[in-house]
Amino acid sequence: MAGKVIICLLRNDLRIHDNEALLWAFKHGSQVLPIYCFDPRHFKGTYHFGFAKTGPHRLKFLIESVQDLRCRLKSKGSGLIVRTGKPEEVIPELIKSVGPEFVSSLVYTQEVTQEEIDVEAALNKSCGVKIQTFWNSTLFHKDDLSFSIKQLPDVFSQFRKRAETECSVRSVIPTPETFKPLPQGIEEGNIPTCEDLGVENVPQDSRTAFPYSGGETSGLDRIKYYFWETDKVAKYKETRNGMIGADYSTKFAPWLAHGCLSPRFIYSEIKRYEKERISNQSTYWVIFELLWRDYFRFVAMKYGNEIFFLNGIRRMHLPWKKDTNAFIAWKEGRTGVPYVDANMRELAATGFMSNRGRQNVASFLTKDLKLDWRLGAEWFESMLIDHDVCSNYGNWQYSAGIGNDPRQDRKFNMVKQGLDYDPNGDYIRLWIPELNQVKGGDVHTVWALNSTVLSRANVVLAQTYPKPLVIAPEWGRHMGKVGGATRGGGRGCGGQQQPTKRGMDFYFKNTQPRQ
Template sequence: MKRLGIVWFRNDLRLHDNELLAWAHANNDYVNHMHCFDPRQITDKTYKCDFVKCDKYRLKFLIETIENLNTSLISNGSGLLTYRDTPENVFKQLIQQYKDKFEISIGFHQEVTQEETDVEKAIRQLARDNNVHVKEFWTTTLYHPDDLPYNNPKAFPDVFTQFRVALEKQNVRPRSLTNIPDKFKPLPDGSIVTFIPALADYGYSNVTVHSSSVFPFTGGESSALAHLHSYIWEKNLAKSYKQTRNSLTGCENSTKFSPWLANGSLSPRKICVELKKYENEQGAADAGYWIIFELLWRDFFKFTALKYGARLFYGRGLKSNPYDWKHDLQQFEAWRTGTTGVPFVDANMREFMNTGWMSNRGRQNVASFLTKDLSIDWRYGAVWFESILIDHDVCSNYGNWVYVAGIGNDPRENRHFNMIKQAFDYDSSGEFVRTWCPELARLPNEYIHTPWLAPSHILKDAAVELGVNYPRPIIVVPQWNQQSQNWRTSLQNQHHTQQRGIDFYFKKPEKRH
């Protein structure tokens, strides 16, 4: 009996460095490639706040990615079957269609969080019930879990530095890239024709890139590889990444690799290989170190999720004791819509809501503001990010949220980001705030981040009326006003030197019960 391999594309939406794809075409006579627009991951609601799980920005990026993947497969003599259904239902149909004609094998890459692993369990059971083989792969991280210097996931360290140092000391290296086959196996006879859904099928229309977006790119492996090549080889940006990565403006100041990494249209190992090649050929030792450093953080959150499982989604996070969060929906709505009256927070949240993108610096600050300054349940923020982010990765998103909220892997769990220090450090000219809060555009730099401290004549000259065309702040932390005063004094003395870095203030932990 001939062999049929079914490649279930999940968050590995690429041809390059795809071990699953290589296995399928090396071990089967026919190969079907399929992807499910699973309604549980797209149109269902988040477990808090009832946001749609995949809003228009990420959905647009996903559809573009699937279209590109289909085009690539067609160019190799194959194609992609797409379904607006659950994998369980689709595999039942495919098994019934082919089980009397072929020896069937299903291949997929593994995920680590419960919703995804529950689906995997269901597919394994379906396969056992129908005498179908299953082959599983790990393709999402820079380092393979089997190569880590730990006996099991429970031994994985809770501190990032310990993870990084262990890899460096034991000289652990990423695995080599997997080559795709020169010739793809054909589709089986009787393969049905499917159609990739459009945004209109989900009720969206006219989803365009905002004129001020710093992520103007399209989804798909082709655009991912083109951007990777441009960033490293054409524009030589890797060696300046450490100095520019915290910028809030400009599409070239950080790598912008994360959306392609999130859905697997770009392999982290491919990035690493290109960086090492660049270092060797250009004689630029460690030019890619800090980019690889960020890929390590991505791995760290993935392996943390593997270790802790569903605890990543608890209100107490990874901690043992419950945490007393507030649930002030009015304040949360002000945060969500960028109407807190704190310009640095509002600008980041408005950029996010209008583009699906926010800088890493912005994400850390708005998360700290919500959880540390407002003491609102971190999960409200996490599900809003899950809904809107183009680059949503469940492990990185929830891992970062519990980290900033002080209930994850941050050894300094009670630190708060100082919004005003951060604003003056990373938006000293006010360009970012003026872009997304145009009602404040005429304020002078010394008050652009603290309009509540501006004298009445300054506000009048800038046509700013607090509580009318820009909200009064919903909270003012004493450390903010002191930071603003320090900034104005330094400007008056004309000896301000911008100090990049992270300034925090610390408070006693909230009462736990």
């Protein structure tokens, strides 16, 4: 084996465009070994509550992304080594099989949360070769910030203003036409199936708002479609709170979460679009969302494991409740509050949910049910195709009032939100077929409909559809806006006249980080 071999460990950077770690390896190595490891720790239970850490929807997307990356590398003359095992055990064995005298270095993209940092520390200890790392995940490079991570503002708007006025986005790294080949004699390995990893393979639900496969190819196709073929990006700000269909938002998040798309490439395409077609609030708003993603990654760097603690980065002691039945009803979409239930059923069936839906179901869990926010965060970690550890836990702390939200008491009104964003109830009926005969916006407050209306719609509360777990008093302010002729005589949860407040006072004390 001639020359020096560089091993490039790929994790959440499953692309060849604008991948500094991978492109550095091909520039400096005589031969390059790109490798992806299916780490068995990713398929165990979540730390506190034991949900499947990588659920079927995300795993399917991940496998497709690895398959696509292998194809793209092969098309440029290289390939992708795939192994199942812990990287800190797989890589030393790979170095041994290549010959330690031939391997000059190991290169990878840095991560920021504890599990990933632990893997990096173990690699540095076990490999016995030079380690080269790169920062590859954010729009703004951490070294280009005009302030230290310790000085990161605790309010997003302050971060955004400083980043936009004091920092610049680096250019996209050009991708060579051809790559250097794999060393001879190294078996590439099979890409496992979901079943190989102990996870059930699920078919795609025809109702999904994310009908796309994983991988860089489909991500680049989505940019081309959303920007250049349809100009939908020019109306993103107006449509982003939609609930049904693929085109109300960019849908870039799953590809970003797996590193199939570079945020800098998206930014460069926006800037090109603004120059060649139109620049407006919608094109800016895509950048705005990329800034939120950056922000939560930097928050994770600043606070470390506190983003996983029960009391949050604010270290607030709140009386979180413990009610297993209430949580199960929430995650299965059986709370009796249709707007919440429809969103949770979409998540379970597809691994995706709109941003509007996420804000509402998180508020309902933490502010209406007052359950431990980590239940929601770990369930999302299991279910979401686009799970990003920093964004997920940062957003959940934000929703729970213990994170970066300057308004600790922010609470979403489920009825108002449903009427604002699904006024005719089409989204509800799409995901809750047992309510499909309830007409119009009345479906948002089905518990308040009189017996005649319910009978005509073939709905029997507590039998065909649950009574609500809670009825918040503020919901009543918006009940009259929904087909008033059909109201009257409705009973709340447990047979109580609505509106009423119910309480369940329990508390989780564990404040350990995610593992």
